[in-house]
Amino acid sequence: MNRERIYLFDTTLRDGQQTPGIDFSLEDKLVVMGLLDQLGVDYIEGGYPGGNPTDTALFAADRKTSATFTAFGMTKRAGRSVSNDAGLQQLLGARAGALCFVAKAWDYHVRVALGCTNEENLESIRQTVEAARAAGREVLIDCEHFFDGYKANQAYALACAEEAWKAGARWVVLCDTNGGTLPAEVSEIVRAVASHVPGSHLGIHAHNDTEHAVANSLAAVEAGVRQIQGTLNGIGERCGNANLVSIIPTLVLKPHFASRFETGIDAERLAQITHISRAFDELLNRSPNKQAAYVGKSAFATKAGIHASALMKEPETYEHVPPDAVGNIRHVLVSDQAGKSNLIAALQRIGIAVKKDDSRLDDLLRDVKERESQGYAYDGADASFELLARRALGTVPKYFDVLSYRVIVEERDREMISEAVVKVKVDGQVYLNAGEGNGPVNALDVALRKDLGKYQGFIGDMELVDFKVRILNGGTGATTRVLIESRDGGGNRWFTVGVSPNIVEASFQALSDAIIYKLVRNGVEAA
Numbered sequence: 100m101n102r103e104r105i106y107l108f109d110t111t112l113r114d115g116q117q118t119p120g121i122d123f124s125l126e127d128k129l130v131v132m133g134l135l136d137q138l139g140v141d142y143i144e145g146g147y148p149g150g151n152p153t154d155t156a157l158f159a160a161d162r163k164t165s166a167t168f169t170a171f172g173m174t175k176r177a178g179r180s181v182s183n184d185a186g187l188q189q190l191l192g193a194r195a196g197a198l199c200f201v202a203k204a205w206d207y208h209v210r211v212a213l214g215c216t217n218e219e220n221l222e223s224i225r226q227t228v229e230a231a232r233a234a235g236r237e238v239l240i241d242c243e244h245f246f247d248g249y250k251a252n253q254a255y256a257l258a259c260a261e262e263a264w265k266a267g268a269r270w271v272v273l274c275d276t277n278g279g280t281l282p283a284e285v286s287e288i289v290r291a292v293a294s295h296v297p298g299s300h301l302g303i304h305a306h307n308d309t310e311h312a313v314a315n316s317l318a319a320v321e322a323g324v325r326q327i328q329g330t331l332n333g334i335g336e337r338c339g340n341a342n343l344v345s346i347i348p349t350l351v352l353k354p355h356f357a358s359r360f361e362t363g364i365d366a367e368r369l370a371q372i373t374h375i376s377r378a379f380d381e382l383l384n385r386s387p388n389k390q391a392a393y394v395g396k397s398a399f400a401t402k403a404g405i406h407a408s409a410l411m412k413e414p415e416t417y418e419h420v421p422p423d424a425v426g427n428i429r430h431v432l433v434s435d436q437a438g439k440s441n442l443i444a445a446l447q448r449i450g451i452a453v454k455k456d457d458s459r460l461d462d463l464l465r466d467v468k469e470r471e472s473q474g475y476a477y478d479g480a481d482a483s484f485e486l487l488a489r490r491a492l493g494t495v496p497k498y499f500d501v502l503s504y505r506v507i508v509e510e511r512d513r514e515m516i517s518e519a520v521v522k523v524k525v526d527g528q529v530y531l532n533a534g535e536g537n538g539p540v541n542a543l544d545v546a547l548r549k550d551l552g553k554y555q556g557f558i559g560d561m562e563l564v565d566f567k568v569r570i571l572n573g574g575t576g577a578t579t580r581v582l583i584e585s586r587d588g589g590g591n592r593w594f595t596v597g598v599s600p601n602i603v604e605a606s607f608q609a610l611s612d613a614i615i616y617k618l619v620r621n622g623v624e625a626a
Contacts, residue, residue, distance in 0.1 A: 102361040105320060105350060108142040108239075108272075108302065108328040109135050109343060111379075112157075113171050116146070117336035121383060125156045130382060134331070134375045136164045139368040140343070144169045144199060149189040158193050167237065170195035174202045174227040174240075177215035181230045191230060197237035197269075200227050204259040204274075205248030217255055221262045228266035239270040241304060246273065246280040249288050257295055264296040270326050271296050275315060278308025278338060282318040289322035298323030305341040307333060312341035317349065320360070331379045332391070344376045348393045352420045366424070373426035393425045400430035439464060449485045451492065463491040473598055474571045474580050480596035482585075482616040483609070489619065496625030498554055498618055500524040501611065504546070506539045506603055517542040525552035540566055540581075540606045547610055557623050558614055560588030568602065583609040587617065 112128050115121070123131070128145070135143050143166045146154030150172075162168060170193040175184045182188070190198055202224045203209045209220045224240060231238045240263035242248075242256070249256040263271045273292065275285070285303075293301060303319035303326070305312040316327050333342030350356045351369050373394040380387040389396040399422040422429050430448075439455065442464050446453055453460060466487065467477065477484040489495045502522040509516055519542035521532045530552060534545030544563050551558065565584035570577045579602045586592045593616055597608030 102359055103299075103325060105360045105362050106142070106302075106326040107140040107343060107347065107362060107364075108144065108169075108326055109140045109166075109330065110144040110171075110304075110328055110340065111135070111330040111334065113144045113146045114336070114340055115330040115334040118334045118339070119336075121334065123153065125153050125160065127382060128153070128157050129160065129162070131331070131379065132162065132164055134379060136166060137368070137371055138347075138375050139363045139365070140166050141363055142167045142169050142197065144171055145195065147171050148193045148195075149186070158195065167196040168194075169197040169199050169239070171199045171201070174200045175223045175230075177213060177219040177223055181226055187227060187230065191234045191236075195236070197239060198231045199239040199241055199272075200224075200231070201241045201243050202227075202259060202263065203244065203248075204242035204256045205244035206252045206255045207248070208244055217258075221258060224259060224262045225266045228263055228268050232267045238268045239272055239302070240268045241272045241274050243274050244276045246275045246284065246288055247277055249292075250284075253291075257292065260292055260296050264300060269300065270302045271300055272302035272304050272326065272328060273319070273324070274304040275306055275312075276304075278306030278312065280305075280311075280315060281309065282311055282314045285315045286318045286322045289319050289324055293323035299325050302326030302328055303341075304328040306335065307338040307340060307342075310338070312339070313345050313349075316341045316346055317356075320350075320356070332376055332388075334383075344372060344394055345392045347372060348420065348425050352424060369424060370426045393420075394427060396430065398422070399427055442467070445484065446488055449481070449488070451485075451488060451494075453492070459491055463488060466491065470598075474578050475596055475598050476580065476582075477596070480582060480594045482593035483595045483612050486595075486612055486616055486619070495615065495619060496623070498525070498615060498623070498625050499551060501607075502529065504543065504607060506543055508539055519543045519546040521546040521549075523547070523551065525554065528552060539603060540610075543603070543607055544610055547607075548614065551614070554618060554623065557621055558617055561614070561617055562586055563610075563613075564592065566606075571598075579605050581605040581609050583613055585613040585617070591620075593617075593620075 111131055112123065116123055132143055143164060145157050145168055148155050148158040148170050170190055172190040173186055175181055175187050203213055203220055206217055209215060209217055213220060228238050228240065242259055245256055260271045273289065301324040303316050303324045305315040327346060329341035329343040329346060332344055333339040347364055348369060350360060350362055351364055376394040377387045392398060399418055439460060442460060443455060486495060500523065502524055504521040506519040517536050517539045519534050523530050530550050532546045532549040534542050534549055536542030536545045548558055548561060563583060564586045567582045569580045571580055572578055578598060578600050581597045583595050584592060595609040595612035595616065597605035599605040
């Protein structure tokens with residue numbers, strides 16, 4: 100049985116750039132193009148040449164991509180000829196294999212936004228497509244506000260789509276611009292449109308304002324469209340766009356779609372999708388969504404003991420697809436719900452082999468549950484958990500002793516100054532380290548790592564990346580949990596946790612664990 104082809108159109112660099120707080124540089128756009136090429140999408144929409152300096156530079160840059168590079172712009176303005184429309188002429192001259200033109204498909208917007216008649220708008224659509232075809236380009240018409248327009252004036256929305264198709268557009272894209280259409284409506288409307296424009300030439304562009312962009316895209320495929328537009332991690336204006344990172348694995352791995360449709364994404368490319376998703380978030384300087392479908396750190400995580408036991412025997416009991424198919428990994432978390440199965444799986448993950456009947460496991464499990472009742476959280480602090488486990492099993496060297504520490508915060512000449520002093524003993528020698536920092540935790544970090552004697556060379560490339568504080572109960576005497584993220588010169592990152600009614604003590608616990616973990620993972624032996 101021949102499968103129909105679904106084409107994937109990425110608009111991260113254009114529509115995704117409308118996300119509040121996101122402003123791609125030229126270098127950023129080139130990096131994202133590399134990620135998209137690695138993933139294997141069919142189209143990459145680069146932006147609006149002439150619309151801003153960055154997009155203009157991208158279209159002039161030396162680009163290498165196997166996807167069809169696409170320029171975006173407006174259809175011809177009413178009352179002007181093709182040759183006299185500067186915006187259209189700039190698009191026709193752009194270095195791009197395809198041109199995507201946005202056209203109003205809601206008569207309300209034709210009147211309010213364009214200020215022209217319905218007939219003039221149809222004429223602009225037709226002449227734009229014909230001019231782009233004459234220039235030898237593949238043409239897409241994004242029918243903006245199509246679904247709202249269809250519900251307001253069915254005949255005119257259909258006329259816009261038909262005009263683009265008859266003029267020679269390769270793709271007529273139905274846009275849920277306001278993001279308020281629901282899957283059942285999408286399905287019904289797309290089926291109606293497909294009786295006028297062949298589904299093999301229809302696309303869907305869904306926004307996520309009701310959290311249905313992925314569902315709407317898949318409903319549109321069921322109803323006949325064969326191109327899906329979306330963005331990496333669903334970024335975009337307001338609530339975002341359809342998330343290609345969720346859509347692609349569903350199309351490739353779910354038999355309901357995979358048995359009928361094919362994409363340009365093979366198993367090898369799909370296995371890169373978790374890396375691509377997280378690398379993109381790193382580029383945006385934001386934390387990946389741990390609960391993201393398929394690619395989130397928690398997507399294949401479990402913490403209930405009976406679930407973990409079953410999962411270790413038969414993964415299919417609690418996994419809808421194999422995590423390695425999307426480049427993710429299984430996480431059996433250690434928590435206050437943990438049973439021995441969780442604990443063994445967690446130890447195996449960090450490379451600690453232990454027999455199920457080892458009596459030390461009961462002590463460790465009891466310790467974990469007791470500490471979590473005090474506020475420790477090891478779900479997000481694997482490094483601290485590994486140290487806790489290794490200490491219980493007697494495998495953590497004694498690198499140094501902290502004899503004392505203090506931190507001073509004062510206002511001096513209208514400037515806040517933080518100073519810390521840490522006294523440590525290393526191999527029988529006492530070191531008194533002082534440091535200043537941007538706040539008390541940074542000062543403690545600087546002082547603790549200033550001189551650890553024979554171990555200093557192993558921690559010189561360490562740095563504190565992130566510092567999070569959570570108050571676990573109310574009042575000024577509340578228990579505080581501190582989570583610290585550290586990084587070294589090799590790009591390795593790890594998380595440590597500290598808990599105390601005193602925020603300085605909690606911070607110092609996490610800082611100390613971070614250094615000890617670094618030494619343990621580097622295989623450094625104690626004196």
